[in-house]
Amino acid sequence: MFVDVAKVFVKAGRGGDGIVSFRHEIYIDKGGPNGGDGGRGGDVIFKATENLNTLLDFRYKPELKAENGANGGKQNKHGKSGENLIVKVPVGTIVRRNGDIIADLTENNQEVVIAIGGRGGFGNAHFKSSVRQVPRIAELGEPGEEFEAELELKLLADVGLIGFPNAGKSTFLSVISNAKPEIANYEFTTLTPNLGVADVDQDSILIADIPGLIEGASKGKGLGDAFLRHVERTAVFAFLFQLLQSC
Ligand SMILES: Nc1nc2c(ncn2[C@@H]2O[C@H](COP(=O)(O)OP(=O)(O)OP(=O)(O)O)[C@@H](O)[C@H]2O)c(=O)[nH]1
Ligand SMILES: [Mg+2]
Known part of the structure; x- marks a missing residue:
């Protein structure tokens, strides 16, 4: 099934807490503070x-959800950082937060931090100073960012094939590219976009074949016109027309 809009809840990891701890050694009267810092929360x-x-x-x-950072330990042990959560999305994915675009992933392997993990809290060892030898305070870790992300996929093709249903768009794609789309002699054979790669000299171009458009598509007729988002970013449109109408 082809899906080009989705909503997901993203939650970066919480930072681990710093802790309060003091050295306990037999021959040392008052051990100094040795509470470690919390680890950082993972990013999404x-x-x-x-x-x-x-x-x-x-x-x-x-x-x-990304992993939380671990709490600090005794003997100045730093808490382990939470693992980042790496989420694979299709090239052409746009991410919005409250309607504002926060990321547009247009390149293969491009990475964007969507939600930042929380900072770990300092343990009491951090708060030691000449005037404060026995600090009994430590910080809590900070929460990671969390929000509902709105995802929209706008395929990134070089050429978009547009036309009435049954005009021969999928046939054309099947001839010039490696794609094997469904082809049939009735309207709306293509229900979701097909992508094909065509080799041109040393280069290759990506071609998108979308469902046919009929008059009134902007008002929802046929399959509507929402699929036009997948050819919004193409460099070239190719309109296909049927020249001979058999009757
Ligand atoms: N005679 C002739 N028939 C063609 C040609 N191109 C496609 N056809 C036929 O036209 C019919 C529709 O072709 P498709 O490629 O499925 O058309 P489409 O534009 O993708 O149609 P939808 O997906 O429904 O929008 C099929 O029966 C094809 O075999 C052509 O150049 N000449
Ligand atoms: Mg088709």
């Missing part, structure tokens, strides 16, 4: 990949 990172072309996975995984 989106990574674009050419191997995906739908946001379908996010329908089943609506919550994306």
Whole structure:
């Protein structure tokens, strides 16, 4: 199934807490503070990949959480940082937060931090000074960023094939590229975009074939016009017309 919009809850890891601890050694009267700092919370990172072309996975995984940082330990032990969560998204994914674009992943392997992990808290060892030899305070870790991210996929093709249903768009794509789209002699054979790669000299171009448009599509007729988002960013449109109408 092809899905080009999705909402996911992203939650970066919480920073670990710093702790209060003092050295306890037999021959040392008053041990100094040795409470370690908490580790940093993991980030939620989106990574674009050419191997995906739908946001379908996010329908089943609506919550994306990175790991929390661990608390600090005795003997100045620094808490372990939380692992970053790396989430693969299709190239062409736009991420919004409250309607504002915060990321547009247009390149293969591009990575963007979507939600930042919280800072770990300082342990009491951090607060030792000449005037404060026995600090009994430590900080709590900070929460990671969390919010609902709105995802929209706008495929990034070089050429967009547009036309009435049954005009021969998918046939054209099947001839000039490696794609094997469904072809049939009825309207709306193509229900979701097909992508094909065509080799041109030493280069290759990406071609998108989208469902046919009929008059009134902007008002929802046929399959509507929402699929136009996938050819919004193409450099070239190719309009296909049927020259001979059999009757
Ligand atoms: N005679 C002739 N038939 C063609 C040509 N190109 C496509 N067809 C036929 O036209 C019909 C529709 O072709 P498709 O490629 O499925 O058309 P489409 O524009 O993708 O249609 P939708 O996906 O429904 O929008 C099929 O039966 C094709 O075999 C052509 O150049 N000449
Ligand atoms: Mg088609």
